[in-house]
Amino acid sequence: MKRSGSLLAAEEKMDRVNAVVSHPIYREYYHRLEKLEAGRKFCRHQMNHLLDVARIAYIRSLEQDLGLKKDLIYTAALLHDIGKSQQYERKIPHETAGEKIAQQILESLPEETAFSEAEKWTILTAIRGHRRLRECPDVLEQLLYESDKASRMCMSCPAEAECDWSEEKKNMEIKI
Numbered sequence: 001m002k003r004s005g006s007l008l009a010a011e012e013k014m015d016r017v018n019a020v021v022s023h024p025i026y027r028e029y030y031h032r033l034e035k036l037e038a039g040r041k042f043c044r045h046q047m048n049h050l051l052d053v054a055r056i057a058y059i060r061s062l063e064q065d066l067g068l069k070k071d072l073i074y075t076a077a078l079l080h081d082i083g084k085s086q087q088y089e090r091k092i093p094h095e096t097a098g099e100k101i102a103q104q105i106l107e108s109l110p111e112e113t114a115f116s117e118a119e120k121w122t123i124l125t126a127i128r129g130h131r132r133l134r135e136c137p138d139v140l141e142q143l144l145y146e147s148d149k150a151s152r153m154c155m156s157c158p159a160e161a162e163c164d165w166s167e168e169k170k171n172m173e174i175k176i
Contacts, residue, residue, distance in 0.1 A: 030082065057073045058074070068139065080130045081098065082102060106120045107120075
């Protein structure tokens, strides 16, 4: 089957995302988190959540005509909870640990999949700010924050009644 030029271009744009998720440091922290959350009944921070955040953020970016690159959005979303194991194991806020881990990954990507310094700064700022929105956030930072919150489907969670999130914080309807 012959591929169209636009399909091939879309696949190529995800090379950097795939370089991140296949990176040994990413795999190490992702699998560590997977083990730590294996029996967790509340929100988990695995690939389904990470991709939900990425997809919601990408849809919002398109709808709002933000002009953000798809692979930049996906990379930030797939990295935003990478420090969660450090929060469980060492009580380091996961946005702080995640920023450091993400920086190690981004700084060690091969040249053909490397992000520019400005792109790295944007991704790291979004990771650092995804839990508590600061005054005057960057575009990707705010998008990641909002998409992370919108990704939770509390209305269908079997542990919703036991969750300590406030009723205002819980997503009891579909949001995009």
